[in-house]
Amino acid sequence: MSSPRPVALVTGASRGIGSATARELGRRGYHVIVNYRASAEAAQATVAAIAAGGGTATAMAADVCDQAQVQALADAVAADCGRIDLLVCNANTRQPSFAPLESLAWDEFIGKVTAELAGVFFITKRVLEVMRRQGHGQIIYISSTAADYAGPGRLCQSTAKTALSTFGRHVAAEAGPHGITVNTIAPGAVRTEALAGVLTPEREGHLAGKSVLGRMVEPSDVAAVAGMLASDTMRAVTGAVIRVDAGYGVLEGGPSSRA
Ligand SMILES: NC(=O)c1ccc[n+]([C@@H]2O[C@H](COP(=O)([O-])OP(=O)(O)OC[C@H]3O[C@@H](n4cnc5c(N)ncnc54)[C@H](OP(=O)(O)O)[C@@H]3O)[C@@H](O)[C@H]2O)c1
Numbered sequence: 001m002s003s004p005r006p007v008a009l010v011t012g013a014s015r016g017i018g019s020a021t022a023r024e025l026g027r028r029g030y031h032v033i034v035n036y037r038a039s040a041e042a043a044q045a046t047v048a049a050i051a052a053g054g055g056t057a058t059a060m061a062a063d064v065c066d067q068a069q070v071q072a073l074a075d076a077v078a079a080d081c082g083r084i085d086l087l088v089c090n091a092n093t094r095q096p097s098f099a100p101l102e103s104l105a106w107d108e109f110i111g112k113v114t115a116e117l118a119g120v121f122f123i124t125k126r127v128l129e130v131m132r133r134q135g136h137g138q139i140i141y142i143s144s145t146a147a148d149y150a151g152p153g154r155l156c157q158s159t160a161k162t163a164l165s166t167f168g169r170h171v172a173a174e175a176g177p178h179g180i181t182v183n184t185i186a187p188g189a190v191r192t193e194a195l196a197g198v199l200t201p202e203r204e205g206h207l208a209g210k211s212v213l214g215r216m217v218e219p220s221d222v223a224a225v226a227g228m229l230a231s232d233t234m235r236a237v238t239g240a241v242i243r244v245d246a247g248y249g250v251l252e253g254g255p256s257s258r259a
Contacts, residue, residue, distance in 0.1 A: 001080075001082050001256045002081070002083050003031050003082060003083060005029055005030060005031040006083070006085035006086065007032075007033065007077065007081045007083050007084050007086070008022075008030040008032050008033065008084075008086040008088065008230070009032075009033040009035060009077060009084055010025065010032060010033065010034060010066050010090060011035045011087070011088065011089050011091040011119070012045065012090045012091030012093075013032070013033065013035055013046055014034065014036035014040075014042035014045075014046060014059075015039065015046075015192070015193055016190070016193060017090055017190060017219045017222045018035075018088070018090040018190035019042070019045075019046045019219070020035075020111050020220050020222065020223035021088055021219075021222065021223040021227075022046050022050065023046065023050055023089075023223065025086070025230060026048075026053060026057055026228055027055060028231070029055070030055070030085070030230070031055075032056070032058075032123075033057070033058055033060055033077055033081075034047050034057050035059075035060055035061075035091070036059065036061055040059065040061065043059035044199065046059070047059050049051050053141075057242040058080065059080055060073055060076060060077070063121045064089075064120075064123050065115055065118040065119050070123050071122075071126060073123075074123070078130065084134075085253055086138045086139075086140070086230050087131075087137070087138070087141070088252070089120045089124065089139070089140070089141045089142065091118035091119050093118065094111060094116070095112075096112045096156040096160065097109070097112065098154075098198070099153070099155075099156075099157070100152060100153065101154065104156065109155070109156055112159075113156075113159055113160045113163060116160035116161070117163060119167065121167075122242045128171075128175060128178075128180070131180050132175075132178045133179065133182070135179050136181040137179070137180045137181075138180065138182070138229065138230060138234075139168075139171065139175070140185060140229055140230070141165070141166045141168040141182075141183075141185070142184075142185055142222070143161045143165045143184045143185065144157060144167070144186055144187060145188045145245050145248065146158045146161050147161040147162040147165050148186075159187075165241055168184040168239075169184075172239035173239070176214050176239075181231055181235070181237060181238040183238060183239070183241075183242065184240070185222060185229075185241075186242065186243045186244065187217055187222045187241050187243075187245065188217050188244065188245030188248045188249075189217065189223050190218065190222060190247060191204075191218060191219070191221055204216055208246075208249070210251060211245070211246035213246040215246055216246065217244055217246050221246070229242075
């Protein structure tokens with residue numbers, strides 16, 4: 001059976017940026033598959049929020065780093081919905097170490113890079129099979145502006161997200177001839193549970209102070225850009241990396257000033 005609504009699969013949608021994106025897509029008429037790894041209750045809360053806004057959604061557990069679980073997830077979506085129009089690869093599969101190279105262990109470093117790439121590799125391959133058969137589809141990767149910056153504590157996250165952004169560009173090249181667009185959103189620091197341990201009020205003040213808008217980025221800011229990319233009219237944008245950083249990179253020291 002085929003869903004009457006376009007279907008969006010959002011990985012890691014039980015909270016944070018993924019949950020906000022799932023809710024935005026629900027508002028835009030997608031039937032949303034709310035993927036999560038362990039937080040069933042939080043995933044159900046995302047589903048309930050989508051339903052409260054008049055949308056439809058289903059929570060589905062799967063560790064996106066596990067090939068067999070990804071296969072089972074994709075098979076279940078195909079059986080339930082018969083189509084996948086949009087894949088948002090968002091899951092925060094492993095917290096990075098913030099250690100500098102001199103004290104960074106190889107296992108921590110390669111563990112982050114591997115988890116980042118495993119979290120997109122298996123699901124991209126599997127969902128692309130469906131999208132190629134359909135002759136259309138969209139993929140959005142959630143990278144980070146960390147890919148553009150060097151500096152204390154950023155080595156692990158920056159290397160992993162640079163690899164992800166490069167991966168996305170290659171997928172765009174391979175998928176384009178099949179009518180599939182592939183874009184990357186690179187948020188700056190976003191107020192989510194992922195940063196709960198490091199985002200002190202002082203750090204928030206510092207980050208907001210370096211933004212030309214004088215504020216932090218919220219999950220809904222990232223979701224708004226994902227929603228815009230997911231609209232029917234965005235047919236000629238692919239291989240793009242869109243920064244959502246409240247203008248953090250505009251000021252001296254940011255990537256645009258180095259260009
Ligand atoms: N927060 C930031 O400042 C920031 C900045 C730039 C980019 N990003 C990127 O934005 C994305 C979302 O970050 P966030 O801050 O919203 O993260 P978060 O609050 O830590 O939420 C992570 C989500 O990913 C899910 N997840 C983790 N491992 C998974 C796995 N193996 N399989 C399936 N789901 C998994 C979690 O589900 P469970 O709870 O069920 O495990 C949860 O729903 C990440 O890719 C992150 O790198 C974040």
